[in-house]
Amino acid sequence: MTERERLLETAAGMVDSMESDILRISHAIHADPEPAFKEFHAAQLLEDFVARNGFSAVRGKGELQTAIRAQRTQNRGPSIAFISEYDALPNGHACGHNLIAASGVAAAVAFDRLALKFGLPANAVFLGTPAEEGGGGKIKMLEAGMFDGIDYAMMIHPADRTMVEDWSLAGQRVFLRYYGRPAHCAASPWLGANALEAAVQTINLVNAWRCQFRDYSRVHGIIVRGGEATNVIPEYAEVHFNVRSDQKDYHGELIRIVINCAQCAAQAMGVRVEYSLGLAYDPVANDKTLERYMAQSFEALGETVMPRMRTHGIGSTDMGNVSQKLPAIHGHLKLVEASTHTDEFCAAAGGEPGDRYAMIAAKAMVMTAAGLAADGCLAARQENPG
Ligand SMILES: [Zn+2]
Numbered sequence: 001m002t003e004r005e006r007l008l009e010t011a012a013g014m015v016d017s018m019e020s021d022i023l024r025i026s027h028a029i030h031a032d033p034e035p036a037f038k039e040f041h042a043a044q045l046l047e048d049f050v051a052r053n054g055f056s057a058v059r060g061k062g063e064l065q066t067a068i069r070a071q072r073t074q075n076r077g078p079s080i081a082f083i084s085e086y087d088a089l090p091n092g093h094a095c096g097h098n099l100i101a102a103s104g105v106a107a108a109v110a111f112d113r114l115a116l117k118f119g120l121p122a123n124a125v126f127l128g129t130p131a132e133e134g135g136g137g138k139i140k141m142l143e144a145g146m147f148d149g150i151d152y153a154m155m156i157h158p159a160d161r162t163m164v165e166d167w168s169l170a171g172q173r174v175f176l177r178y179y180g181r182p183a184h185c186a187a188s189p190w191l192g193a194n195a196l197e198a199a200v201q202t203i204n205l206v207n208a209w210r211c212q213f214r215d216y217s218r219v220h221g222i223i224v225r226g227g228e229a230t231n232v233i234p235e236y237a238e239v240h241f242n243v244r245s246d247q248k249d250y251h252g253e254l255i256r257i258v259i260n261c262a263q264c265a266a267q268a269m270g271v272r273v274e275y276s277l278g279l280a281y282d283p284v285a286n287d288k289t290l291e292r293y294m295a296q297s298f299e300a301l302g303e304t305v306m307p308r309m310r311t312h313g314i315g316s317t318d319m320g321n322v323s324q325k326l327p328a329i330h331g332h333l334k335l336v337e338a339s340t341h342t343d344e345f346c347a348a349a350g351g352e353p354g355d356r357y358a359m360i361a362a363k364a365m366v367m368t369a370a371g372l373a374a375d376g377c378l379a380a381r382q383e384n385p386g
């Protein structure tokens with residue numbers, strides 16, 4: 001057996017020796033689903049686990065109280081971050097984040113043990129990232145400096161098939177507020193300025209653009225406010241759009257189109273419009289080296305790696321922002337043949353398929369990191385940080 005083979009076998013064995021902790025963490029988080037930024041029990045469970053294993057943990061500030069960064073204090077070389085998500089949906093852990101939590105924290109601890117045992121030039125960092133479902137926890141953590149000094153970041157998300165390639169859409173919300181003037185609809189409608197009609201015409205103008213949008217654009221909106229009474233010309237209206245594109249540059253152009261439609265509609269109707277923008281989600285750009293090592297790891301564990309087809313459903317994730325800043329991977333491992341956010345997926349994440357998943361995902365991440373270390377990728381990165 002070569003030294004490299006011994007390293008990878010030990011990596012998998014380290015995860016096996018942690019099985020009871022991995023399943024305990026996965027089951028506890030599944031049984032106690034907490035929404036975005038309110039994942040207090042999950043964060044405490046994960047922090048306690050890494051602290052018991054020699055890591056020093058810090059929490060984020062303010063809204064990021066449930067965000068965690070943990071590592072040993074001494075520096076042994078480049079830092080590899082293993083990411084956990086743990087926020088739930090209204091229908092429980094239907095996105096399987098309890099599995100991302102358990103496998104991410106286990107991979108961090110197992111890789112730390114492996115690095116100590118073999119003297120690998122690398123730091124294992126645990127990153128607990130809250131509020132993936134719409135809250136953009138990782139975007140806020142990036143802004144708060146909680147990813148500073150990380151050389152590689154990885155996570156695996158449960159899915160209906162195993163894949164190392166990924167793509168996701170850049171996404172951002174556009175909030176439009178229209179200010180008109182009320183008037184009696186029958187007695188003196190000409191005195192009013194109709195905020196609702198400006199909102200409706202904005203949607204019509206965006207729809208007029210639709211056949212000229214580039215492929216993989218998604219622009220979808222709703223009227224949130226549209227008046228208070230049928231006999232009053234609406235003085236206030238509010239429209240929210242979600243604007244998505246698979247191209248970061250074009251995404252900015254789409255947002256300008258939507259704002260321009262709103263301003264033109266408002267001008268036509270004699271009302272004033274204001275806009276503001278939500279968090280900007282970047283598209284995922286997986287690191288090709290990490291994809292190669294993760295694919296090898298999955299295959300060594302008996303998984304069949306499928307290509308990521310454009311016909312597969314696609315959304316947006318805050319891991320996209322991480323992947324645009326540093327070498328990172330958002331991989332997928334098969335949980336069940338059901339789509340995420342369904343009750344069936346939720347049940348699988350808390351049952352036997354989930355237990356199997358958590359062990360394989362943790363092993364695949366430790367083996368990916370071990371492979372990088374064995375082949376000198378980490379030393380090369382330290383000499384030539386990108
Ligand atoms: Zn989800």
Ligand SMILES: [Zn+2]
Pocket residue numbers: 095096097132157
């Ligand atoms: Zn998810």
